[in-house]
Amino acid sequence: xxxxxxxxxxxxxxxxxxxxxxxxxxxxxxxxxxxxxxxxxxxxxxxxxxxxxxxxxxxxxxxxxxxxxxxxxxxxxxxxxxxxxxxxxxxxxxxxxxxxxxxxxxxxxxxxxxxxxxxxxxxxxxxxxxxxxxxxxxxxxxxxxxxxxxxxxxxxxxxxxxxxxxxxxxxxxxxxxxxxxxxxxxxxxxxxxxxxxxxxxxxxxxxxxxxxxxxxxxxxxxxxxxxxxxxxxxxxxxxxxxxxxxxxxxxxxxxxxxxxxxxxxxxxxxxxxxxxxxxxxxxxxxxxxxxxxxxxxxxxxxxxxxxxxxxxxxxxxxxxxxxxxxxxxxxxxxxxxxxxxxxxxxxxxxxxxxxxxxxxxxxxxxxxxxxxxxxxxxxxxxxxxxxxxxxxxxxxxxxxxxxxxxxxxxxxxxxxxxxxxxxxxxxxxxxxxx
Amino acid sequence: xxxxxxxxxxxxxxxxxxxxxxxxxxxxxxxxxxxxxxxxxxxxxxxxxxxxxxxxxxxxxxxxxxxxxxxxxxxxxxxxxxxxxxxxxxxxxxxxxxxxxxxxxxxxxxxxxxxxxxxxxxxxxxxxxxxxxxxxxxxxxxxxxxxxxxxxxxxxxxxxxxxxxxxxxxxxxxxxxxxxxxxxxxxxxxxxxxxxxxxxxxxxxxxxxxxxxxxxxxxxxxxxxxxxxxxxxxxxxxxxxxxxxxxxxxxxxxxxxxxxxxxxxxxxxxxxxxxxxxxxxxxxxxxxxxxxxxxxxxxxxxxxxxxxxxxxxxxxxxxxxxxxxxxxxxxxxxxxxxxxxxxxxxxxxxxxxxxxxxxxxxxxxxxxxxxxxxxxxxxxxxxxxxxxxxxxxxxxxxxxxxxxxxxxxxxxxxx
Numbered sequence: 001x002x003x004x005x006x007x008x009x010x011x012x013x014x015x016x017x018x019x020x021x022x023x024x025x026x027x028x029x030x031x032x033x034x035x036x037x038x039x040x041x042x043x044x045x046x047x048x049x050x051x052x053x054x055x056x057x058x059x060x061x062x063x064x065x066x067x068x069x070x071x072x073x074x075x076x077x078x079x080x081x082x083x084x085x086x087x088x089x090x091x092x093x094x095x096x097x098x099x100x101x102x103x104x105x106x107x108x109x110x111x112x113x114x115x116x117x118x119x120x121x122x123x124x125x126x127x128x129x130x131x132x133x134x135x136x137x138x139x140x141x142x143x144x145x146x147x148x149x150x151x152x153x154x155x156x157x158x159x160x161x162x163x164x165x166x167x168x169x170x171x172x173x174x175x176x177x178x179x180x181x182x183x184x185x186x187x188x189x190x191x192x193x194x195x196x197x198x199x200x201x202x203x204x205x206x207x208x209x210x211x212x213x214x215x216x217x218x219x220x221x222x223x224x225x226x227x228x229x230x231x232x233x234x235x236x237x238x239x240x241x242x243x244x245x246x247x248x249x250x251x252x253x254x255x256x257x258x259x260x261x262x263x264x265x266x267x268x269x270x271x272x273x274x275x276x277x278x279x280x281x282x283x284x285x286x287x288x289x290x291x292x293x294x295x296x297x298x299x300x301x302x303x304x305x306x307x308x309x310x311x312x313x314x315x316x317x318x319x320x321x322x323x324x325x326x327x328x329x330x331x332x333x334x335x336x337x338x339x340x341x342x343x344x345x346x347x348x349x350x351x352x353x354x355x356x357x358x359x360x361x362x363x364x365x366x367x368x369x370x371x372x373x374x375x376x377x378x379x380x381x382x383x384x385x386x387x388x389x390x391x392x393x394x395x396x397x398x399x400x401x402x403x404x405x406x407x408x409x410x411x412x413x414x415x416x417x418x419x420x421x422x423x424x425x426x427x428x429x430x431x432x433x434x
Numbered sequence: 435x436x437x438x439x440x441x442x443x444x445x446x447x448x449x450x451x452x453x454x455x456x457x458x459x460x461x462x463x464x465x466x467x468x469x470x471x472x473x474x475x476x477x478x479x480x481x482x483x484x485x486x487x488x489x490x491x492x493x494x495x496x497x498x499x500x501x502x503x504x505x506x507x508x509x510x511x512x513x514x515x516x517x518x519x520x521x522x523x524x525x526x527x528x529x530x531x532x533x534x535x536x537x538x539x540x541x542x543x544x545x546x547x548x549x550x551x552x553x554x555x556x557x558x559x560x561x562x563x564x565x566x567x568x569x570x571x572x573x574x575x576x577x578x579x580x581x582x583x584x585x586x587x588x589x590x591x592x593x594x595x596x597x598x599x600x601x602x603x604x605x606x607x608x609x610x611x612x613x614x615x616x617x618x619x620x621x622x623x624x625x626x627x628x629x630x631x632x633x634x635x636x637x638x639x640x641x642x643x644x645x646x647x648x649x650x651x652x653x654x655x656x657x658x659x660x661x662x663x664x665x666x667x668x669x670x671x672x673x674x675x676x677x678x679x680x681x682x683x684x685x686x687x688x689x690x691x692x693x694x695x696x697x698x699x700x701x702x703x704x705x706x707x708x709x710x711x712x713x714x715x716x717x718x719x720x721x722x723x724x725x726x727x728x729x730x731x732x733x734x735x736x737x738x739x740x741x742x743x744x745x746x747x748x749x750x751x752x753x754x755x756x757x758x759x760x761x762x763x764x765x766x767x768x769x770x771x772x773x774x775x776x777x778x779x780x781x782x783x784x785x786x787x788x789x790x791x792x793x794x795x796x797x798x799x800x801x802x803x804x805x806x807x808x809x810x811x812x813x814x815x816x817x818x819x820x821x822x823x824x825x826x827x828x829x830x831x832x833x834x835x836x837x838x839x840x841x842x843x844x845x846x847x848x849x
Contacts, residue, residue: 022673028753029672032664033680036724039661043699043721044690050698064704177701224583235584237835238591244831245595246782248803249820253598256813259613264597267613268461271470311590319839342572372691375784379804391693398697399789411694422689 048415054408056182061402063176067096069104069137069169073162079151085117087146088162092134094141096173101141104171105133111162113155118148137171186409190397195388196410202302203371203389210309210373211366215359217310218317223347225318226325236322243315251379254308258282285386301385305377309370317362324358325351364425371418390414437491438565443574444490444558445483450578451553452482452515455546458585460528463542465596468615472529474522478546481518485511486554490563503559512551519546553581595824602818603627609813630818638815640822642795643802647781647823650715650798654780655773657720658727662772665724666731667757671740681732687725692785700789710793718786723776730775734768735761771837774830781827799823 070093077086088110094101108130110116116125123132123145132145190196221239225232242250257265258281266278281304286297328351336346374391377383383392390410398407456478460471492507493499519527526532527543557577561570600616601609608615618627625632634640668674669681699718700709708714738761746756762769787801797805803819831838 026674029668029674032668036665047698
């Protein structure tokens with residue numbers, strides 16, 4: 001991040017007009033950035049806008065499949081000799097239960113060797129091409145079109161199934177994703193639900209404690225590995241494992257490790273007599289704890305999820321804090337040593353003040369990323385037992401309840417809260433480079 | 435033989451280390467042998483305290499007394515610890531008769547003695563038993579905390595991975611009958627030991643998942659670099675209006691949460707038929723990794739001396755030639771670290787794979803392992819799947835650790 005500030009300080013302000021060389025360089029730079037710009041625009045920025053769009057629409061999962069005219073064609077009757085007649089039947093159906101198809105119809109090619117005699121009034125035949133226009137089809141529309149055909153010898157020697165050459169449907173349907181029907185229902189629904197505020201509270205609790213504990217653990221670990229000793233590089237590699245391993249692997253390992261019936265940790269705790277009965281770490285919402293006569297509810301599942309978060313992400317803060325620590329100059333410590341400062345005083349008055357910058361940056365970054373986290377909680381508890389955060393709520397609303405609009409509305413909340421934090425980050429980040 | 439704060443500190447240190455090593459060795463012994471133990475913590479504390487007292491009461495080694503605190507004192511200490519432990523536990527150092535699993539118990543006992551001996555010597559070797567200044571008391575306290583911290587961190591980090599690997603070698607029945615028994619039964623032969631893995635590859639088509647993951651991850655790396663290298667070069671080296679703004683806002687794009695993108699992408703990909711395909715992932719993954727790759731690379735490019743490139747330009751090379759012949763070879767380590775990093779992100783990605791892929795033949799490893807998480811599939815299969823997903827990425831990480839650590843801290847990013 002230092003690069004950005006350096007840049008701003010060292011480059012003079014560009015001249016008002018550009019020379020030929022400058023223009024060429026500019027064009028070259030834009031052409032090198034264009035692909036990146038396009039893909040980011042298409043896959044990140046447009047979906048971001050689209051999410052706002054969807055959040056104002058009453059869209060459900062089933063709306064994603066647009067209404068279609070489904071055509072099933074078959075030949076009724078036996079064609080044995082030349083001149084035999086049969087019926088070519090088209091069964092038509094609107095696949096949607098609630099949307100119409102406008103100006104619908106279909107085009108089909110009549111197999112060679114079949115001569116059409118009885119033509120439905122909705123259809124026209126030009127050459128072998130059959131075109132049927134059906135007009136507007138209401139929801140759940142069903143109908144049949146039958147045509148009389150006569151077979152000739154050529155057909156009988158090499159019969160063709162009409163189905164081999166499927167009819168092509170056309171028609172216009174109202175796509176709920178692209179029309180201009182907007183409503184505030186999604187937002188009023190999520191804001192009026194009492195669950196939403198609980199989810200918001202859980203999200204902040206998870207984010208603040210998850211970030212802080214990962215940071216504190218990282219600081220401890222960095223402090224431990226700051227001095228050199230045998231096996232330090234091995235331990236540094238080991239300490240990074242939780243962060244490097246795939247989230248699915250470590251999440252399921254924790255689930256199995258903490259399982260109340262056959263988990264290793266519960267068995268250890270029970271047999272050593274530390275707890276009476278196994279704890280359902282990921283399934284129990286809260287447990288009453290009384291200290292000095294005051295009873296309060298301790299959120300078990302949420303705390304376990306936060307512990308996982310701290311375990312999985314402490315390596316990152318550890319790595320950055322360690323890198324910063326090793327960049328600190330040793331002179332100050334030698335001077336302090338001579339002055340008789342104790343190790344704890346040296347840490348408190350010399351190391352910590354110099355680490356505040358990187359700690360602040362890490363806190364903000366981790367805060368934003370923890371706030372965004374979906375996989376961890378989703379895999380560990382699925383949002384059950386009082387651990388549902390905003391991101392899990394997006395998934396629940398959109399895919400479990402299959403209300404895409406409501407999910408997008410929650411996602412808008414996620415984004416807005418995040419924007420505020422990003423702005424804070426943006427304001428603070430250039431002042432200190434880690 | 436002075437008795438002061440140093441002596442008290444030594445006794446406390448010995449007692450604490452006695453307790454810590456008894457718990458740690460007991461735990462490790464239990465997990466390796468399956469025998470549950472009842473570690474006698476009070477006796478271990480006493481043994482540790484006496485051992486530390488014996489060591490601390492011997493005068494500190496100086497030039498006048500080169501043999502002080504030498505092998506004789508240390509041997510006395512270890513024998514005292516051993517004697518107290520054995521006598522007070524009636525010959526059951528872990529609360530378990532030595533007749534059971536004698537070999538492992540003896541090894542555990544030896545480990546306990548060595549660990550306790552080493553911790554006491556390492557913490558007290560230069561501290562006397564007389565009255566100590568605050569500085570020296572803090573030194574002893576911090577040595578204890580440091581040792582304790584390293585022990586706890588190592589256990590907390592390694593235990594889940596150990597459980598993951600060992601569970602994959604067990605059977606459902608033995609797991610439920612004794613969750614503490616993570617020992618390996620070697621008598622069943624290799625095919626019995628690896629039965630979960632064999633079944634995953636033969637019945638659950640993990641070969642396909644592995645292949646899919648490899649294809650998607652490698653393609654993501656290639657596509658990301660193809661986009662990010664020119665972009666990063668432009669941002670780092672060329673002058674154009676909006677350059678400062680761009681280089682600052684790249685990271686902001688990386689802050690956009692995936693969960694906000696999922697609903698629109700799901701809707702659009704469903705309608706254009708990209709949803710249930712690896713191509714869809716190969717579009718989404720690079721788009722999400724390009725900003726971070728670009729950010730990391732532009733940092734490296736800025737750090738390269740621009741004089742070399744200017745010399746190239748003077749000699750008649752065009753810009754693309756300069757990039758290909760001068761900049762890229764110089765930035766090779768950076769490219770490697772970014773490539774590995776992007777590979778890891780793509781390999782570990784879960785959300786989009788989970789949302790987009792329905793067809794089993796399209797599953798990546800992440801998606802495949804999740805599909806094992808059901809009550810019908812035994813849990814050793816789930817853990818074997820987790821191991822299969824973890825091993826390649828851990829292998830790569832260990833192989834290229836220096837690159838990766840340098841890349842991570844240089845780019846200073848990623849959640």
